[in-house]
Amino acid sequence: MNDAHLHMVVNHFPIIGTIFGLGILIAGIFMKNTVIKNVAYILFVVAAIFAAVSMATGEGAEEIAEKLPSVTDQIIHEHEEMAEKLALVLYALGAISLLGLYLNFKNNAKAAAVSYIVLVVAIIGVFLGKQTGTTGGEVRHTEIRANVTVGSNLETNSSEETNED
Numbered sequence: 001m002n003d004a005h006l007h008m009v010v011n012h013f014p015i016i017g018t019i020f021g022l023g024i025l026i027a028g029i030f031m032k033n034t035v036i037k038n039v040a041y042i043l044f045v046v047a048a049i050f051a052a053v054s055m056a057t058g059e060g061a062e063e064i065a066e067k068l069p070s071v072t073d074q075i076i077h078e079h080e081e082m083a084e085k086l087a088l089v090l091y092a093l094g095a096i097s098l099l100g101l102y103l104n105f106k107n108n109a110k111a112a113a114v115s116y117i118v119l120v121v122a123i124i125g126v127f128l129g130k131q132t133g134t135t136g137g138e139v140r141h142t143e144i145r146a147n148v149t150v151g152s153n154l155e156t157n158s159s160e161e162t163n164e165d
Contacts, residue, residue: 003060011054011136014090015129017047022122029115034104037115041097041104044122048094051087058083065139079135086128093121 028036
């Protein structure tokens with residue numbers, strides 16, 4: 001397994017874990033259930049850990065990807081910038097989630113306020129996760145790039161279908 005493969009294996013959990021954690025946190029807040037909130041907090045901590053691993057494997061993946069055809073420095077740079085923003089938000093989310101866990105275990109009155117702070121940070125994390133995932137996908141999936149042009153093969157197939165009518 002090379003660095004690019006390892007990066008692709010670990011980089012999905014920070015995004016998916018944050019999305020699941022957000023849904024679970026919303027349910028916990030709505031149901032006023034501390035146990036459910038704690039599950040979300042644990043997911044956010046794990047997502048932050050995976051974000052650190054993903055960041056650690058990113059440079060090695062970049063070294064491999066930049067040698068591939070149709071991969072430009074600009075595409076990699078955009079992904080790297082978004083990933084750095086996401087990582088910072090997820091590190092903060094993990095730290096605040098640890099605080100939330102601690103306050104919940106101590107039955108502290110401030111635990112409810114912390115859950116709303118975590119909610120806001122998680123929403124930001126989900127937004128940045130979507131952006132990071134998209135820019136990462138654009139590295140190898142040319143079909144999702146904003147400036148994609150329709151290839152001659154697709155145009156040929158479309159004109160053949162039109163002529164059959």
